[in-house]
Amino acid sequence: MSELLVTGGQVLRPDLTVERADVLVSQDSGDIVAVDEPGTLDGDDELDAENGLVIPGLVNAHTHVAMTLLRGLADDKPLDAWLQEDIWPVEAELTAEDIRAGAELGLVEMIRSGTTALSDMYFEVEEIAEAVDQAGMRAALGFTAVTVGKDDEGARADLQESLDVARKLDGRADGRVRTTFQPHSLTTVGEEYLREFVPKALDEDLSIHLHANETADEVAPIVDEHGMRPLAYADDVGLLDGDTYVAHGVHVDDSEIDLLAETDTGVAHCPASNMKLASGMAPVQDLLDAGVTVGIGTDGAASNNDLDMFDEMRDAAMLGKLAADDASAVDAGTVVEMATANGADLLGFDSGRIEAGANADLAVIDLDAPHLTPAHDLVSHLAYAVHGSDVRHTVCDGEVLMRDRTVEVFDEVAVRDRAAERAAALVERAES
Numbered sequence: 001m002s003e004l005l006v007t008g009g010q011v012l013r014p015d016l017t018v019e020r021a022d023v024l025v026s027q028d029s030g031d032i033v034a035v036d037e038p039g040t041l042d043g044d045d046e047l048d049a050e051n052g053l054v055i056p057g058l059v060n061a062h063t064h065v066a067m068t069l070l071r072g073l074a075d076d077k078p079l080d081a082w083l084q085e086d087i088w089p090v091e092a093e094l095t096a097e098d099i100r101a102g103a104e105l106g107l108v109e110m111i112r113s114g115t116t117a118l119s120d121m122y123f124e125v126e127e128i129a130e131a132v133d134q135a136g137m138r139a140a141l142g143f144t145a146v147t148v149g150k151d152d153e154g155a156r157a158d159l160q161e162s163l164d165v166a167r168k169l170d171g172r173a174d175g176r177v178r179t180t181f182q183p184h185s186l187t188t189v190g191e192e193y194l195r196e197f198v199p200k201a202l203d204e205d206l207s208i209h210l211h212a213n214e215t216a217d218e219v220a221p222i223v224d225e226h227g228m229r230p231l232a233y234a235d236d237v238g239l240l241d242g243d244t245y246v247a248h249g250v251h252v253d254d255s256e257i258d259l260l261a262e263t264d265t266g267v268a269h270c271p272a273s274n275m276k277l278a279s280g281m282a283p284v285q286d287l288l289d290a291g292v293t294v295g296i297g298t299d300g301a302a303s304n305n306d307l308d309m310f311d312e313m314r315d316a317a318m319l320g321k322l323a324a325d326d327a328s329a330v331d332a333g334t335v336v337e338m339a340t341a342n343g344a345d346l347l348g349f350d351s352g353r354i355e356a357g358a359n360a361d362l363a364v365i366d367l368d369a370p371h372l373t374p375a376h377d378l379v380s381h382l383a384y385a386v387h388g389s390d391v392r393h394t395v396c397d398g399e400v401l402m403r404d405r406t407v408e409v410f411d412e413v414a415v416r417d418r419a420a421e422r423a424a425a426l427v428e429r430a431e432s
């Protein structure tokens, strides 16, 4: 029996109160065993949380982790032009080894900034699953199907692969990997393919993750072609019948907000990506008021341009206020819940809460910093003032992924060097 004691700090509890407490986690079960008064618990090993705040590991509810290789390659364009002119041509040159290197880089960046779980959409998913396994993190992974620009055989093969990958990789990494069926979006996968394959995913009880209602440009053609709003169309083809979450959900009208709530469909809100691509402002407070589960995602590093969930919480709060024209909207406590418990609920993990019985996924924030002084309200600090670089330790499934700012699960310098080399060679191939 091996137990780790996170000791000497303050702890953020599920009701968002903060108390002085020690946290005991089991490295065998990967669960939190107890949260109790300082000095009352004992472990085999200790993690020093003195002058620190223990929080649930953050959950990045929508990303493309291997896109770290494309960070800074193409900026300052809207979604459609950015994908078609810049991103897709370079992605066509990506090898399995590139994706492994990019994923490792992204996971190291996440561990350093206190993220312990992610929901990812990409290809070469086996490589991403292996990187997640080595990282010791938790992930909902999947193969993203696109049918535009493909012949019928290619299109059907893509959707079949999304089903096959979801079936094959579920439960990998000792159960830390779950999977989702992933049509890329409502405009990049044809209706006949959705009608054929979505029922198969539902039959197998697969969770579903897709991009939806991201830009105004994508809404209009759906309304023209199908005579209904995008999410009504998504519902019509069965996409909202299962355990589904959509990334973005920016351009949703009241009827679609109601539909999300009625069908218990979640939203992975990506504020930085929505601002950078000028996609628009998601009505986050309206979604929350309607009872929709909203998590927060960074989207890929090429549209953010980092994977720091603390930046993302601050962006979500600020953009949520602007969208609602109300400074009280999307408050600090709300974004902290979105980035922890809500995200975990979307991905289907029992994480995001520091309480006995939950997954032992946590981060310790160093509060000894000028930008975190004074400490009137630590929840406010989490939403508005903490940076990813303030994270001292990161723990997932009871294992220490980073101790005293040293990543223990990867050779960080080697990961950075390999990613930089592969990214340079990738761009050279794409340009030749």
Ligand SMILES: N[C@@H](CCSC[C@H]1O[C@@H](n2cnc3c(=O)[nH]cnc32)[C@H](O)[C@@H]1O)C(=O)O
Pocket (backbone or CB within 6 Å): 064, 079, 083, 087, 088, 091, 121, 122, 123, 144, 145, 146, 184, 185, 211, 214, 273, 299, 300, 303
């Ligand atoms: N490009 C591949 C498979 C798609 S993987 C998932 C895709 O989502 C893309 N992506 C990244 N961010 C966004 C976004 O905000 N909206 C839509 N797609 C995105 C990403 O570049 C990647 O191509 C194919 O043609 O078959």
Ligand SMILES: [Zn+2]
Pocket (backbone or CB within 6 Å): 062, 063, 064, 211, 247, 299, 300
């Ligand atoms: Zn995306």
